[in-house]
Amino acid sequence: xxxxxxxxxxxxxxxxxxxxxxxxxxxxxxxxxxxxxxxxxxxxxxxxxxxxxxxxxxxxxxxxxxxxxxxxxxxxxxxxxxxxxxxxxxxxxxxxxxxxxxxxxxxxxxxxxxxxxxxxxxxxxxxxxxxxxxxxxxxxxxxxxxxxxxxxxxxxxxxxxxxxxxxxxxxxxxxxxxxxxxxxxxxxxxxxxxxxxxxxxxxxxxxxxxxxxxxxxxxxxxxxxxxxxxxxxxxxxxxxxxxxxxxxxxxxxxxxxxxxxxxxxxxxxxxxxxxxxxx
Amino acid sequence: xxxxxxxxxxxxxxxxxxxxxxxxxxxxxxxxxxxxxxxxxxxxxxxxxxxxxxxxxxxxxxxxxxxxxxxxxxxxxxxxxxxxxxxxxxxxxxxxxxxxxxxxxxxxxxxxxxxxxxxxxxxxxxxxxxxxxxxxxxxxxxxxxxxxxxxxxxxxxxxxxxxxxxxxxxxxxxxxxxxxxxxxxxxxxxxxxxxxxxxxxxxxxxxxxxxxxxxxxxxxxxxxxxxxxxxxxxxxxxxxxxxxxxxxxxxxxxxxxxxxxxxxxxxxxxxxxxxxxxxxxxxxxxxxxxxxxxxxxxxxxxxxxxxxxxxxxxxxxxxxxxxxxxxxxxxxxxxx
Numbered sequence: 001x002x003x004x005x006x007x008x009x010x011x012x013x014x015x016x017x018x019x020x021x022x023x024x025x026x027x028x029x030x031x032x033x034x035x036x037x038x039x040x041x042x043x044x045x046x047x048x049x050x051x052x053x054x055x056x057x058x059x060x061x062x063x064x065x066x067x068x069x070x071x072x073x074x075x076x077x078x079x080x081x082x083x084x085x086x087x088x089x090x091x092x093x094x095x096x097x098x099x100x101x102x103x104x105x106x107x108x109x110x111x112x113x114x115x116x117x118x119x120x121x122x123x124x125x126x127x128x129x130x131x132x133x134x135x136x137x138x139x140x141x142x143x144x145x146x147x148x149x150x151x152x153x154x155x156x157x158x159x160x161x162x163x164x165x166x167x168x169x170x171x172x173x174x175x176x177x178x179x180x181x182x183x184x185x186x187x188x189x190x191x192x193x194x195x196x197x198x199x200x201x202x203x204x205x206x207x208x209x210x211x212x213x214x215x216x217x218x219x220x221x222x223x224x225x226x227x228x229x230x231x232x233x234x235x236x237x238x239x240x241x242x243x244x245x246x247x248x249x250x251x252x253x254x255x256x257x258x259x260x261x262x263x264x265x266x267x268x269x270x271x272x273x274x275x276x277x278x279x
Numbered sequence: 280x281x282x283x284x285x286x287x288x289x290x291x292x293x294x295x296x297x298x299x300x301x302x303x304x305x306x307x308x309x310x311x312x313x314x315x316x317x318x319x320x321x322x323x324x325x326x327x328x329x330x331x332x333x334x335x336x337x338x339x340x341x342x343x344x345x346x347x348x349x350x351x352x353x354x355x356x357x358x359x360x361x362x363x364x365x366x367x368x369x370x371x372x373x374x375x376x377x378x379x380x381x382x383x384x385x386x387x388x389x390x391x392x393x394x395x396x397x398x399x400x401x402x403x404x405x406x407x408x409x410x411x412x413x414x415x416x417x418x419x420x421x422x423x424x425x426x427x428x429x430x431x432x433x434x435x436x437x438x439x440x441x442x443x444x445x446x447x448x449x450x451x452x453x454x455x456x457x458x459x460x461x462x463x464x465x466x467x468x469x470x471x472x473x474x475x476x477x478x479x480x481x482x483x484x485x486x487x488x489x490x491x492x493x494x495x496x497x498x499x500x501x502x503x504x505x506x507x508x509x510x511x512x513x514x515x516x517x518x519x520x521x522x523x524x525x526x527x528x529x530x531x532x533x534x535x536x537x538x539x540x541x542x543x544x545x546x547x548x549x550x551x552x553x554x555x556x557x558x559x560x561x562x563x564x565x566x567x568x569x570x571x572x573x574x575x576x577x578x579x580x581x582x583x584x585x586x587x588x589x590x591x592x593x594x595x596x597x598x599x600x601x602x603x604x605x606x607x608x609x610x611x612x613x614x615x
Contacts (some may be wrong), residue, residue: 110387113363
């Protein structure tokens with residue numbers, strides 16, 4: 001008996017595995033795989049839903065009474081900050097999920113199958129992106145329910161949506177990269193707590209940057225999350241931030257940050273993924 | 280099967296280092312189409328590293344390998360099309376059901392929605408997983424997971440099936456199920472590379488066994504040939520308990536070349552004079568007054584072959600979980 005005669009794999013032809021159509025369909029299949037696990041592991045959404053909601057409640061009803069920001073109600077000041085922070089927390093979520101996934105045997109199965117390596121990572125990124133988007137919808141909905149009142153023109157609405165999608169995409173890639181660099185999901189939580197957690201506070205998220213001590217103020221002036229928060233606040237509440245170039249042009253700075261993050265994270269993540277592999 | 284067909288695996292001088300640690304050192308491997316070859320060795324011997332190089336998951340530092348005539352380094356896509364790997368840890372998405380996993384793998388292998396469903400249904404029937412098909416993989420037992428895993432490896436009948444420690448961690452009954460499945464596949468003509476740290480497994484399933492240790496080949500041949508290399512019968516004395524085992528070993532090592540399998544409370548002694556040696560050992564035990572459960576003459580096993588060829592028992596390092604010591608997990612490799 002000749003094993004090749006019973007192998008339908010050969011009937012698929014050689015060129016197909018490389019074709020763009022195959023890449024798109026494999027990516028969609030693998031995105032579907034990631035999405036299907038959301039209702040089955042709902043705790044994966046914690047980073048981007050419960051955490052921001054806890055911060056909303058803490059700052060709105062516990063610390064908020066002691067914080068006064070001139071020219072804007074604290075509620076309207078807070079929600080753009082929370083949106084920025086939960087976007088940043090998406091890095092941790094994507095990192096933990098990726099690092100979890102990479103320790104699973106199923107990734108080895110995918111890598112030993114005749115599908116493009118890029119589609120495996122793309123599926124991962126798309127799945128995480130959808131999770132971040134879902135988290136964002138929940139957080140914004142919660143904010144609106146508590147009485148946050150954004151003042152958006154249609155043009156600003158599109159600008160905001162575009163920036164948010166770009167931001168989520170860049171942060172997801174960054175998280176996927178981190179998830180491949182660290183050795184375990186716990187290590188990713190550690191990185192998140194030590195790096196992303198403080199950066200998300202030193203960003204004009206909950207209190208104005210101008211009142212901070214010199215060192216955190218200097219960090220905040222160039223923290224990418226500051227640009228994100230200032231962008232959202234500027235577009236939804238019409239505020240004008242000052243203190244550094246990026247705070248005076250937050251939308252441009254935010255877009256530039258995202259492009260830089262993508263330009264760095266995408267190739268490194270791809271190289272990492274392929275590193276130990278033949279070809 | 281034609282003679283012009285290239286071997287299923289032809290590896291020459293494969294070498295892989297992780298930093299200073301040499302996981303696989305200049306290993307050759309020839310697997311003819313239609314045969315079952317077992318890579319046998321203890322934890323950390325380099326089995327998984329070898330398999331990962333052959334499956335295009337790890338780039339060799341030196342040497343070359345061809346799978347069904349396709350080079351693993353320059354033609355990985357072609358290799359991936361003829362090979363099917365079932366890794367040491369169940370290669371399934373644990374958050375999907377068994378049926379969803381099979382369906383996904385079939386879709387990724389290029390089958391349409393309907394075709395994939397037909398394949399999944401047929402495989403579930405064949406591997407007796409219909410009853411558990413709607414349960415999440417993370418809720419399945421080790422044996423059930425292995426069956427789903429094997430089914431996923433056979434979506435398109437591969438030219439070469441690679442099973443990396445298929446029964447590690449399974450209970451004896453699940454192990455028998457995996458064995459009988461493997462035997463069925465072999466009867467269908469599948470070429471199989473099987474790694475194992477269980478000597479009886481290699482003995483039961485393989486046509487040829489390659490014994491490896493510390494990344495090197497120690498010996499190779501049919502199970503019978505390997506046993507012949509050890510060449511003599513042995514006397515096994517099973518102590519009544521752990522304390523008696525210590526005393527038994529002390530007492531017997533005075534007059535005999537002993538080796539001890541602690542987990543089996545057994546002291547083993549070469550018996551070139553067969554029944555005469557059995558009588559001498561029995562006499563020595565009786566004089567010592569040590570309590571034993573059993574004293575028996577037996578044919579050599581692959582265990583003995585390993586001991587004879589490496590100077591230490593095959594399971595000396597086998598207590599750290601599956602290849603815990605040296606073979607890196609996928610994660611460690613990614614992080615490297």
